[in-house]
Amino acid sequence: MTTVTRSRDEVDSALFDLQDVRIVAKKAHGGESTIVSSAALSVRRGESIGIVGESGSGKSMTAKALIGLLPPGVHASGQLLYRGENLLDADERRWQAIRGREVGLILQDPFTMLNPVMRCGRILEESLLPESIRDGRTPREEALRRLAEVGITDESVIDRYPFQLSGGMRQRVGIAAALCRDPRVLIADEPSTALDAATQREVLDLIKRIQQARGMGLILITHDLRVAFDTCNRLYVLYAGSLVEVGDAQQLQAEPLHPYTQGLLLSEPPVGRRVEKLVAMPGSVPIADEVQGKCTFEPRCRWAGPECRDGAPALAEVAPDRLSACVKLPEIRQEMNSLRTFAEQVAEVTAADRPEPILQVREVGKTFGAGTHGVRALDEVSIQVGRNESVGIVGESGSGKTTLARVLVGLETPTEGEIVIDGTTFGEWAKVRPEQRRTMRSNVQTVFQDPYSSLNPMRTVGWTLREAVVTHDHEAANPKQRVGELLEMVGLPAGYARRLPRALSGGERQRVAIARALAVRPKVLICDEPTSALDMSVQAQILNVLTTLRAEQDISYLFISHDLAIVRHVSEFVYVMYRGRVVESGPTDVVLDDPKHEYTRKLLESIPGEPG
Structure with missing residues (x-):
């Protein structure tokens, strides 16, 4: 039971006052499943x-x-007081x-x-x-x-x-x-x-x-x-x-007093600095009924002990106007502070010359439509990605980021300009010789924003990965073994090969999408907003997976995102796009710490928590 003690004045002045609200859903074959076991707020x-x-x-x-x-089929019980009236009876x-x-x-x-x-x-x-x-x-x-x-x-x-x-x-x-x-x-x-x-x-x-x-x-x-x-x-x-x-x-931002809250904070990359590695919470949110009778966070908590499984902890006052449901807080509070201090250490960034380019875009333009009704989506865009380099592209919706990515993988044809992939120069994918096109498509793969829409819902994970393996290598010696290796690369058990996409969480589906892109051993991975549809803790897991893969597979990234904190964390060089043009570029930390273009400054000022 969750009961938040309040003064008489607080209760009387509250517009909404919830106490011990429980929300359940009826199951198709009888019984109920818990959605919210106990909620209280005002x-x-x-x-x-x-x-x-x-x-x-x-x-x-x-x-x-x-x-x-x-x-x-879903109903709530408890007290939902609005100006003194219990609306759950309405x-x-x-x-x-x-x-x-x-x-x-x-x-x-x-x-x-x-x-x-x-x-x-x-x-x-x-x-x-x-x-x-x-x-x-x-x-x-x-x-x-x-x-x-x-x-x-x-x-x-x-x-x-x-x-x-x-x-x-x-x-x-x-x-x-x-x-x-x-x-x-x-x-x-x-x-x-x-x-x-x-x-x-x-x-x-x-x-x-x-x-x-x-x-x-x-x-x-x-x-x-x-x-x-x-x-x-x-x-x-x-x-x-x-x-x-x-x-x-x-106060909660300065010092979280529950391991879950701290986990959320540490999962989110900071905007103002680059950290060595995000502290990602393992696993995902369980169904409420699976964690009844104990601390709900116990399966994912590094400090969990027997006392955390001995009944559901009460939400209790642990500091003035601060409530926490962690029974171990007194003994782990100092360690939580130490972990937060360690996780916030700034990563050292060594200035270096850009590596030899493996992908180049030279004055590429793209116009949709013709004549006065034409829309200029890309205007003389030039970028490059070096071998084993991670490059970021940032900008608002409509800036041309995704159009550029689609041009790079042949889903759109540029109006003018040329592209160079691993030494092969071309203007249109359709004019590249078939054998060269096949090689270049293997060299450049894409991970999209929504992993569910990029996976066949009727096919198992194993079928999807095996198809990617044999499509690009008809003579693959042991496709089944390769599927297991791909799953292991992205941190999933080999048994996941038997699952359908709907049986996976959002983070697990994105890992499968990354594994499929890796099946052809690409040299460049284009990541188009790959974490924007994910929770913060799952986002941290995926970003850490990408960091590890880059080190192990000698792969380059072109990371497209509107989130500047993520771009700072994953890239060494960044291009800022606005209305189809590159308006600023340079080493990521230099551009984000000292932006020269007014639009870049606007993006930085738009970040919640930053002065606007």
């Missing part, structure tokens, strides 16, 4: 709280319980009166909030209450005012459909729609995860500004600790359906 007027944790921790289901949108009619008017919701993907067949103006007008339209304004005029509140001053947006807007613009319209009924509490469920760094900063600043101006309570659901530290006053750390730590955001 949010007051004008306060920002964050619920943080990895996928599977129960964050989003907690958010859905807060607004009465649990899916069929019927759907009461919830309809609560949603929008009392509690607003912003989702990760604005497409799920906005009707795709309605113009933005109509979406807002239908969300408005009669009493919200004042001073003689028409509904359209009020909709325009609401758009201006979220920073949209272009009045033509009101007549556009959601698909005609950029991701950041859609999210702004979604925020305006969520605020149309002037709610007292705003729930934001991963509102910036799908956005690039600059747009993410704009959306988060917008939410904070409006929340503070209106005095709303804000509940932010996120897996990104940088975002949580930058946005919230207080954090609730959720793991496998249980709260493991609660505290002031800045």
